[in-house]
Amino acid sequence: MTNVTIDPLTRIEGHFRLSTEVNENGVITDAQSSGMLFRGIERILVNRDPRDAARITQRVCGVCPTAHAITSANALEDLFGIADQVPKDALVTRNIMQSLNMIDSHATHTYALWLPDLVNPAYRDVFATADNMGTMLWKELLHRFAPLSYRIDGISIPPGQTYVNAIKEKRRLHGSIALIAGKMPHQMSTIFGGVTYKPTVADIGKLSYYYYQLMDFFERYTLGMDHTTWLDNTYRASSPQRAVEFMIEHLQELTESSISSNDFSYSAGWGDTDLLVVLGSELIGEEILGLPVSFKLDRTGTYSDPANIGFLSYGAYYDVENGDGYDPLEFGKSSFLKAAFITGSLERKTFDHMKVTEEVSHSFYTGEGDLHPFDGDTEPVRNADEIDYHGDSQSKYTWMKAPRYDGVPCEVGPIARMIAMQEPLTTGLMNTFSDNGYSTVNTYIRMVARVQEMLILLERLIQWVTSDLDPSGRFSVPIDMSMAKDSQGVGLWEGARGALGHWIKTGSDSKVTKYQMVVPTTWNASPRDSNGIPGPIEQALIGTKVSAAENMLGIDNSNPIGILHTSRAYDPCIACAVHTIDLRQKDGKGERVFDIV
Amino acid sequence: MGELENTDFLSMDRRTFLKVVGAMGASTFLGLHRSEIVKALELSNTRVIWIHGAECTGCSESVLNGRDPDIFQAIQKLSVDVAYHEMLIQQQGIFVDGELASTSELNSEIMLEEAIEEGGYILVVEGAIANGPDGSGKYCMYGDHTFKELFSKAASNATFILAIGMCATYGGINSANSNIVDLTDFRGVAFLRRDPSKGMLTELGIDRPVINIAGCPANPDWVLLTLAAVILGKIDINDPDPILDEFKRPLVFFPEDVTLHWNCPRRGYYDIGQFDTEFSGDACLWKLGCKGPYTHSDCALRKWNGSVNMCTQAGSPCISCCEPGFFDNSTPFYKNAQSVAPSGGETDRSVTSNENNGAATTGSAIGLGATAGATIIGSAAYAARKIAKNNDDEKEMDQ
Numbered sequence: 003m004t005n006v007t008i009d010p011l012t013r014i015e016g017h018f019r020l021s022t023e024v025n026e027n028g029v030i031t032d033a034q035s036s037g038m039l040f041r042g043i044e045r046i047l048v049n050r051d052p053r054d055a056a057r058i059t060q061r062v063c064g065v066c067p068t069a070h071a072i073t074s075a076n077a078l079e080d081l082f083g084i085a086d087q088v089p090k091d092a093l094v095t096r097n098i099m100q101s102l103n104m105i106d107s108h109a110t111h112t113y114a115l116w117l118p119d120l121v122n123p124a125y126r127d128v129f130a131t132a133d134n135m136g137t138m139l140w141k142e143l144l145h146r147f148a149p150l151s152y153r154i155d156g157i158s159i160p161p162g163q164t165y166v167n168a169i170k171e172k173r174r175l176h177g178s179i180a181l182i183a184g185k186m187p188h189q190m191s192t193i194f195g196g197v198t199y200k201p202t203v204a205d206i207g208k209l210s211y212y213y214y215q216l217m218d219f220f221e222r223y224t225l226g227m228d229h230t231t232w233l234d235n236t237y238r239a240s241s242p243q244r245a246v247e248f249m250i251e252h253l254q255e256l257t258e259s260s261i262s263s264n265d266f267s268y269s270a271g272w273g274d275t276d277l278l279v280v281l282g283s284e285l286i287g288e289e290i291l292g293l294p295v296s297f298k299l300d301r302t303g304t305y306s307d308p309a310n311i312g313f314l315s316y317g318a319y320y321d322v323e324n325g326d327g328y329d330p331l332e333f334g335k336s337s338f339l340k341a342a343f344i345t346g347s348l349e350r351k352t353f354d355h356m357k358v359t360e361e362v363s364h365s366f367y368t369g370e371g372d373l374h375p376f377d378g379d380t381e382p383v384r385n386a387d388e389i390d391y392h393g394d395s396q397s398k399y400t401w402m403k404a405p406r407y408d409g410v411p412c413e414v415g416p417i418a419r420m421i422a423m424q425e426p427l428t429t430g431l432m433n434t435f436s437d438n439g440y441s442t443v444n445t446y447i448r449m450v451a452r453v454q455e456m457l458i459l460l461e462r463l464i465q466w467v468t469s470d471l472d473p474s475g476r477f478s479v480p481i482d483m484s485m486a487k488d489s490q491g492v493g494l495w496e497g498a499r500g501a502l503g504h505w506i507k508t509g510s511d512s513k514v515t516k517y518q519m520v521v522p523t524t525w526n527a528s529p530r531d532s533n534g535i536p537g538p539i540e541q542a543l544i545g546t547k548v549s550a551a552e553n554m555l556g557i558d559n560s561n562p563i564g565i566l567h568t569s570r571a572y573d574p575c576i577a578c579a580v581h582t583i584d585l586r587q588k589d590g591k592g593e594r595v596f597d598i599v
Numbered sequence: 600m601g602e603l604e605n606t607d608f609l610s611m612d613r614r615t616f617l618k619v620v621g622a623m624g625a626s627t628f629l630g631l632h633r634s635e636i637v638k639a640l641e642l643s644n645t646r647v648i649w650i651h652g653a654e655c656t657g658c659s660e661s662v663l664n665g666r667d668p669d670i671f672q673a674i675q676k677l678s679v680d681v682a683y684h685e686m687l688i689q690q691q692g693i694f695v696d697g698e699l700a701s702t703s704e705l706n707s708e709i710m711l712e713e714a715i716e717e718g719g720y721i722l723v724v725e726g727a728i729a730n731g732p733d734g735s736g737k738y739c740m741y742g743d744h745t746f747k748e749l750f751s752k753a754a755s756n757a758t759f760i761l762a763i764g765m766c767a768t769y770g771g772i773n774s775a776n777s778n779i780v781d782l783t784d785f786r787g788v789a790f791l792r793r794d795p796s797k798g799m800l801t802e803l804g805i806d807r808p809v810i811n812i813a814g815c816p817a818n819p820d821w822v823l824l825t826l827a828a829v830i831l832g833k834i835d836i837n838d839p840d841p842i843l844d845e846f847k848r849p850l851v852f853f854p855e856d857v858t859l860h861w862n863c864p865r866r867g868y869y870d871i872g873q874f875d876t877e878f879s880g881d882a883c884l885w886k887l888g889c890k891g892p893y894t895h896s897d898c899a900l901r902k903w904n905g906s907v908n909m910c911t912q913a914g915s916p917c918i919s920c921c922e923p924g925f926f927d928n929s930t931p932f933y934k935n936a937q938s939v940a941p942s943g944g945e946t947d948r949s950v951t952s953n954e955n956n957g958a959a960t961t962g963s964a965i966g967l968g969a970t971a972g973a974t975i976i977g978s979a980a981y982a983a984r985k986i987a988k989n990n991d992d993e994k995e996m997d998q
Contacts, residue, residue, distance in 0.1 A: 064657020
């Protein structure tokens, strides 16, 4: 048994450590996922003016600040009792900002953070087994996805074409959010009661222009085809089966014309998505399309016991066509992205936020029991000797808490949302895997779901911009601080990485007595709970083979690419996940006094 | 401006260079002189090690928004060698049975060790440095050691340190008031809030030249232009203080005697006494808590995200995110600034609050009061800065 530890896992946000045990067959048999930083941001919110929350909570994460701003605003609007009064055009504006941030985050993850793993030198050797075609494919991958400052065998590799272009698109996406939100990261517009800025007709024009530029990138590089054709035949397919058939037929055409020419370039019609869906999957690439080699990502990142996993989505995007306001208890029912809890056997259940709990038996906090965020109290260990990441799975090993829904660890993110909204391509591919003896959920489907969500959102975005936004509408409602006296609020929303919840309570002086955030990566990178059940990333790692393409060329513990693919596919964001602890103010004298023992 | 566009900036002395950059804005300047900058920098081979402590990655995200040059032009074409940046590199830390595995081509820990060993690099620090609990630094770990240890090693061998964003400069959100602020004990590189005696360099006894790029996040122009100026030798890294304010911010971006308020796009409304009392209006945001009159930055001229917008233009009161002591200096954000004290002692409490002037007062009456208030506020901030700085006349930059 060999211990293989990744620390730090780079190309993510924040400090993340994965410690694994690998057996003599190169299979991971145990895994611990650790967040390596404690900041205490929720604690900073206590005894402050609650209105500041939408600014302060964004400082948890510079990658998804808009999601924190909106979730916080949702919680504040519930707290102030004005959730149903927020004007429609403010909500449309928030939808636009959130969709831009989600597309930006997905594109960054896919291109700048995740795809560079496919140009690991181990794959040069794997692809070399497929002779000329393999060599051509390897060159094409390097040409597209090589990251910055990259060397193989001492030779400098220039950054990939789409890698560089994706960063430029990211800049454009940030600029387009800033256009209506002041600046990015850390946007200024989303506040309690609405937004601070009325987008003008000129802004709508600019946003539309940005949109067409973005679409140009996605069609030219990401898809390699017209996006409407793609979505008509996948997202809007008559059945999940039809969606998969369309994709396979399209790939068959591409493959047949390239097999003799060995040309897998953009000009031969190969979008980045085409390469990913063909080469990523053993089932689709090798078995169905007959290619000699693949990354076999559909063999990795699977869950072995459906009883120990669920999929959770809170829902996102206000239903602006059908009335105003955010309803904390009904949210996600009529939203574009749906709220749902889906069991490990893919049974769909109604979501109820009161079933969310967190506990700390394996986290560097003191305290006991599963507590709903309204009741959660935690306290960091204060003795430096207690902060030790080298213990086993029985010890405390992370700054992340263990959130559970109805007692079950949950995967959150694009795949949970695509299942919740019954997206045909995603569910169709899942059925295809399951029918062919593959695990229904795996690293491959996680990546495809993210790309598909990006494309679906783009289309929805232009509708919000050009049809739903009325510059002469209302954009905010006033509040009175006394409305926050002895109150509480819940904000539910979806960040790019998944279900994001903020819970707030205030005292008789209308100041914050408790603020609690349960964020996407805390769900995905959760440690074990008191029953010893591992979190989603830990479960997904266990059973994965450690080296490239399922140990195809033998076991190489010093290049454990299997760990990288699986963990990074969740798009971990550690600054969010280790945000902190919450407390209760004990006296009413305006002093910052907390119940720390 | 016209004649400056045609000036060969390579022959400019430092003072003129920085003045021109200040006058034109970094984007304009770099855009106009890009080919010359490329030519100049092709001759250099500057190594940059960029490390992340307690942060949100917002500053890296922001720097990726830079343009003319953008980050790729800066790195790729300008011969800047990014020896380490954990969001952009291929490698990660890999340990097999506790030992570092493979080589620097796959292992970021080896890559970083080798780069630090070689020395002679610019160290960019993003994020605060955990000192807690009890000076152990264990609230922030990094590849089997504390971030504090990594910072100590990296700072010792650096020729120069650029601290970017509020966390690395003054502690930022990590050092905002709470009753665990002493326990976590996060420090900026050379300051804790406004106090240089509590910076991590002082704590560790390391003496290195530092430039602070404030902001939450830092504006990409401020970062990339400062880097370019350092690389081009327009800033004397062994003695950068003449172009910095007392908080080690470049005066060219954070002018001592001018606040954001002076050039605010909504300034006209202030001068005629039109104040918004609800959000999503068009007028001055003073009554909604704007801290622009206390904020020494060029945001209102430079703006953000390629100059598309800025906070007050988007109807949001300035929250003074580049003044040392942010957040506590400017919270509550949405409360009139006269009842809080941004930037420590700079609030002039003799100014009567006009928060409750109410809608009943006529525009012209408010206008007169407000204009008087504006003058007093501006003067108070100005006077406080004047008192705070020494040898004002010897400063190279004054605007």
